[in-house]
Amino acid sequence: FLPALSPSPGSLSLCDNPPGSRSTSRRDAGRCHGNVAGPLPYGTSASSAARPLAPLAAPASDGRRLLLSRLLDAQRCPFPLRRLGAAPFSTGLSELFDPSSSVSKRRSRGPVMAAKKAADGTKQKDGKYKHTVDLPKTTFDLRANSVMREPELQKLWEENQVLKRVSERNTGATFTLHDGPPYANGDLHMGHALNKVLKDIINRYKLLQNHKVSFIPGWDCHGLPIELKVLKSMDKATSDALTPIKLRQKAAKFAKATVNAQMNSFKRIGIWADWDNPYLTLSPEYEAAQLEVFGQMVMRGYIYRGRKPVHWSPSSRTALAEAELEYSENHVSKSIYAAFKITSPSNSGLLDEFLPNVCLAIWTTTPWTIPANAGELLL
Numbered sequence: 001f002l003p004a005l006s007p008s009p010g011s012l013s014l015c016d017n018p019p020g021s022r023s024t025s026r027r028d029a030g031r032c033h034g035n036v037a038g039p040l041p042y043g044t045s046a047s048s049a050a051r052p053l054a055p056l057a058a059p060a061s062d063g064r065r066l067l068l069s070r071l072l073d074a075q076r077c078p079f080p081l082r083r084l085g086a087a088p089f090s091t092g093l094s095e096l097f098d099p100s101s102s103v104s105k106r107r108s109r110g111p112v113m114a115a116k117k118a119a120d121g122t123k124q125k126d127g128k129y130k131h132t133v134d135l136p137k138t139t140f141d142l143r144a145n146s147v148m149r150e151p152e153l154q155k156l157w158e159e160n161q162v163l164k165r166v167s168e169r170n171t172g173a174t175f176t177l178h179d180g181p182p183y184a185n186g187d188l189h190m191g192h193a194l195n196k197v198l199k200d201i202i203n204r205y206k207l208l209q210n211h212k213v214s215f216i217p218g219w220d221c222h223g224l225p226i227e228l229k230v231l232k233s234m235d236k237a238t239s240d241a242l243t244p245i246k247l248r249q250k251a252a253k254f255a256k257a258t259v260n261a262q263m264n265s266f267k268r269i270g271i272w273a274d275w276d277n278p279y280l281t282l283s284p285e286y287e288a289a290q291l292e293v294f295g296q297m298v299m300r301g302y303i304y305r306g307r308k309p310v311h312w313s314p315s316s317r318t319a320l321a322e323a324e325l326e327y328s329e330n331h332v333s334k335s336i337y338a339a340f341k342i343t344s345p346s347n348s349g350l351l352d353e354f355l356p357n358v359c360l361a362i363w364t365t366t367p368w369t370i371p372a373n374a375g376e377l378l379l
Contacts, residue, residue, distance in 0.1 A: 150268075150270070151268075154267060154268070154270060157272070158267075158275075162272070163207075163213070163215075163272040163274075164274075166207055167207065167211075167212045167213050167214075168212070170207065170210045170211055170212050170213075171210060172209065172210040172212065173211060173212070174211065174212040174213075174214060175203075175206040175211040175212065175213050175214070176213075176214040176215075177199055177203060177213070177214070179199065179215065179216060179217050179218050180195075180218075181217075181219045181220040181281065182219060182262070183219075183220050183223065183225050183226065184219045184220065184221050184226060184254075184255040184256075184259045184262065184280075185225040185226045185228075185229050185255075185258060186229065186258065187261065187262070187265070188262055188265045188266070192262070192265075192266075193269060196266055196269065196271045197269065197271070199215070199271075200270070200271045200272055203215050203272060204272065214274070215272070215273045215274060216274050216277060216278065216279060217263070217271075217273045217274070217275065217278045217279075218278055218280070218281075219255070219258075219259045219262070219278065219279075219280050219281070220281050221252070221255040221256075221259070221280050221281045221282035222281050222282065224318055224320075226251050226255050227247065227251050228316070229254060230247065230250050230251050230254050231247075252282055255280075255282060256280075256282075259278070259280065263275060263278070309369055309372045309373070311324075311325060333365045333366065334365075334367060335363060335364060335365045335367070336364060336367045336370075337361060337362070337363050338361075338362050338363075338364065338370055339359040339360065339361055340359060340360045340362060341356075341358075341359050341360075342355075342358045342359065342360060343356075345358070
């Protein structure tokens with residue numbers, strides 16, 4: 001609160017009677033709104049007695065006079081005055097701006113002055129009423145301090161093998177989440193974080209459902225993205241002199257270094273996984289297992305040789321997957337209609353009377369694929 005002026009010159013008091021109350025006397029009227037207060041003679045109204053605040057005893061500077069004038073003018077009291085003569089409310093105006101006064105000393109204990117004194121190297125004294133406040137004592141930190149606490153918690157998880165111990169303690173069925181491996185071609189981005197966090201949520205949920213959880217992280221260490229990263233780190237003369245064997249060796253070295261960097265980042269995010277036994281597509285054990293599965297597929301007749309349209313990159317001199325295709329934002333794809341002539345219909349005989357002039361109409365937005373396509377209608 002900001003006290004209003006009291007009837008006594010140079011002193012302050014509070015007003016607590018609402019307007020219109022029976023305890024309000026005519027002598028009390030007009031002792032508010034920031035005006036100089038005092039007993040009013042009978043027959044004088046409050047409005048006529050109201051007058052602007054007169055200049056006070058000169059404070060230390062013109063700036064303080066202006067501050068005091070604005071302060072009292074902005075905090076005008078809407079209630080009549082009641083004199084409170086007891087301290088601390090009857091504090092002289094001069095004491096408010098006297099640096100040696102007790103009021104000034106009490107105000108200097110505020111947070112602003114405390115910060116200023118701390119910056120100046122002055123030690124802040126204990127407050128006068130500190131011993132009267134009985135607050136609870138706790139070792140719980142006021143702030144989360146995640147920068148320090150999170151690494152400590154993650155180190156605790158790793159040292160105590162939390163995922164393994166919780167999984168072994170559960171008595172339910174084994175839940176295995178297969179990790180689609182990211183490319184080992186650079187630092188993590190938001191896509192990596194989203195993918196692993198969602199998997200981690202599923203694994204922790206299954207742990208709470210009493211399942212034994214198996215989650216082995218993996219990395220794809222083959223392919224064009226890794227080779228391009230290696231080639232971009234070299235000048236043209238060095239890259240032209242590379243043999244395929246040397247390029248594969250440099251790509252394997254780069255992939256292994258990237259795996260370690262990404263693994264540390266995943267751990268820092270807080271992902272629970274079997275980080276001691278990840279699978280890498282370049283490891284000999286993984287390649288041998290792949291060949292074994294492929295051989296079984298060949299023996300069962302699942303592998304055959306055929307034809308299909310394949311995207312080819314002339315600059316990289318390699319085939320491209322659908323996910324590796326990128327179109328310019330300014331590219332306009334022209335669509336066409338085409339007719340595929342049916343040359344070998346089924347044996348149902350439904351189209352015999354129309355042969356050989358039966359065609360199948362198609363519409364495509366990729367006209368460059370037409371030369372590699374063939375039409376066939378089976379009825």
